[in-house]
Structure formats: structure tokens, C-alpha cells
Amino acid sequence: MSDDLRIAVVGVGKMGSFHVDSLTRRVRGARVTVVNDFSAEQAEKVAGPIGARTVADPFEAIGADDVDAVVLASPGFAHEKQVLACLERGIPVLCEKPLTMDGPSSYEVVKAQAESGRDLIQVGFMRRFDTEYVALRELITSGSVGAPLMLHCTHRNPAVPDSFNSEMAMADSVVHEADCTRFLLGEEVVAVTVLRGTPTSAAPAGVSDPMLVLFETESGRLVTVESFVRTQVAYEVRTELVAEKGSATIGLDQNLVVKQAGRWGGTIAPDFVVRFGQAYDTQMQRWVDAARRGTIDGPGAWDGYAAAAICEAGVEAVRTGGRVAVKLEARP
Numbered sequence: 001m002s003d004d005l006r007i008a009v010v011g012v013g014k015m016g017s018f019h020v021d022s023l024t025r026r027v028r029g030a031r032v033t034v035v036n037d038f039s040a041e042q043a044e045k046v047a048g049p050i051g052a053r054t055v056a057d058p059f060e061a062i063g064a065d066d067v068d069a070v071v072l073a074s075p076g077f078a079h080e081k082q083v084l085a086c087l088e089r090g091i092p093v094l095c096e097k098p099l100t101m102d103g104p105s106s107y108e109v110v111k112a113q114a115e116s117g118r119d120l121i122q123v124g125f126m127r128r129f130d131t132e133y134v135a136l137r138e139l140i141t142s143g144s145v146g147a148p149l150m151l152h153c154t155h156r157n158p159a160v161p162d163s164f165n166s167e168m169a170m171a172d173s174v175v176h177e178a179d180c181t182r183f184l185l186g187e188e189v190v191a192v193t194v195l196r197g198t199p200t201s202a203a204p205a206g207v208s209d210p211m212l213v214l215f216e217t218e219s220g221r222l223v224t225v226e227s228f229v230r231t232q233v234a235y236e237v238r239t240e241l242v243a244e245k246g247s248a249t250i251g252l253d254q255n256l257v258v259k260q261a262g263r264w265g266g267t268i269a270p271d272f273v274v275r276f277g278q279a280y281d282t283q284m285q286r287w288v289d290a291a292r293r294g295t296i297d298g299p300g301a302w303d304g305y306a307a308a309a310i311c312e313a314g315v316e317a318v319r320t321g322g323r324v325a326v327k328l329e330a331r332p
């Protein structure tokens, strides 16, 4: 359709390819016109079947005449300059986490956006669009289980490359629990403590996996996170809320339970794209609808900054083994 939002997707690895598929086959009102990847071959492979063109330079993609909005699924270290280029051009951007690699650079992005006077940056914390997380948040805000006291989060991946060390587990995986804590409890995290337990024999030497992470919030609520990224089982993400008058759990994989040949059972999602497929698609549809109006509809630059600051404290806690305070700058 001629009035479709024309999108450049920068970075088409696992996540970017999923977004291209989502935009092409499931999301209404948008089409991918330009694809960029550091591998020209990968860009061609993704762009060819949908009739998009490829460009070798991400900034050419962001500045192209046939582009109204940008999806950034490039490596995290490339985000800062790319997000700022979108801001400079005045077009909406959906940026995969992390917003940038550390708190101070994310805060620069927050300030730049505030100076521009427009909300153009959305960060891909897709769990905020997952029906179970939304239901849990509604339960909390309805007040029916009383005041929330604690969250217990489980974050398990079946396997990761050997290069995925304890710091990466914090920045790449636990970051989602940081955002969910802020989303569910509606307040900031003020301190992070990390306990490094006996590692699985599947972890390379020196890598702590699993780890137990503790977040403390402004009002003193406690959030425990089990981070275990080499379970050799499947993708398991659960959250239990403990409140004054009740508790609630999401992520129990209670979908199809089959009884057959004297056994019963269901399936566990193999990875995050399967577990959160609905959330990614809903996030994309909401972002496209908002981008067509020149804005965003979801977690913004401040949320990206807060998560980056929490993870920065978390990485320090991983290294020092102590309790590290999260220092947030003033919100512009």
C-alpha cells in the first residue's frame, strides 16, 4: 500500500530477521524498504525475498529517502550513534536493548531526545507487550492481591556461546528482569547485589553460571533473579509476585497439555523468539501505529537509560561480589 510506513531494518541476525518477517507477514501498515547488515550476504538473503534494497552503510539506511522509521537490531555497541542519527533526522526508531553500552552514554541519548522535544526512541523491552506480563501488571495495579512485596524471577536459557560470560548474562539477560521490575512495580531499582554460586560444569572456567541477583527498589521491595544461561533444557522465564494478600505466577508454560500412551505433558519454548513471539509482534504493531503518527508507544529512552544504569551496577556487582548502588541522573 502506498501509505505504508517505510522501514529500514539495521542488523538482520536472529532478532532483525524476526522483525523483518513480522513486518512483512504479520504487522499491518508497514513494509521494509531498506535492509543493512555488516554481512552483505546476510542482508541480501533477508532483503531479496521481500523486494527490499540493501545498503552497506547503516547511516545511509537511516538517512534514505524511502525510509520513514528505523528498526535497530544491530550489535549494542553500534546503537548510540545510530539512535542519535535517527533523532537527528527526526524519525521514530525501535531500538533493541541495550539502548547503549553504559549508563552515561544512555543518559546523553535521554538528554538529546529531551532537547529535540519529541519522543522518537522506543527500546525493545518486548515483555511489556506479553499478555502474561500485562496481566500481572494489571493484577498489581488493581490492588486485588494487596500491596506487592517481592518478585522472584527465573531466567534460564538452554545454551549460550562460551563468549557469553557473567557480565554478559547481566547485560543481555538480566536486563529484562531489570526492566520488568520497573514495569511491574512502577519504581526505580536503587541497588544490585550478586551472589556467584557453584557453576555448572557446562560453563567455561571463571564464568559464574548460575548467579543469584538481588534488586532493591526505592521503596525497599526485594526482587530475586536466578540467572542461569546454560541449563541444557529449554528457555524458561518465570516471575512470581508475592503480595500482602496473595501471590501470582507467570511463565508456567501451561499451554497444550497432551495425554497419550500413559503419559501427560506439554512443551517448553526452545528460545525467546518462540516464548515471546506474540510480544514481539504486538510491540511491532503498536510501534508501527505510533510511528505513523510520528511518535512511539512503549518503553522509551528513559527506560533504556534506567536499565543500562542497573546493569552497569550489576556488572560491577558481578566483578566485586558486593552490593552496588544504582545512581540515576535527574530526569530531564
Ligand code: ISE
Pocket (backbone or CB within 6 Å): 157, 172, 173, 174, 176, 272
Ligand atoms: C537474549 O539476548 C534476549 O534478549 C532474551 O530475551 C533473553 O531472555 C536472553 O537471555 C538473551 O540472551
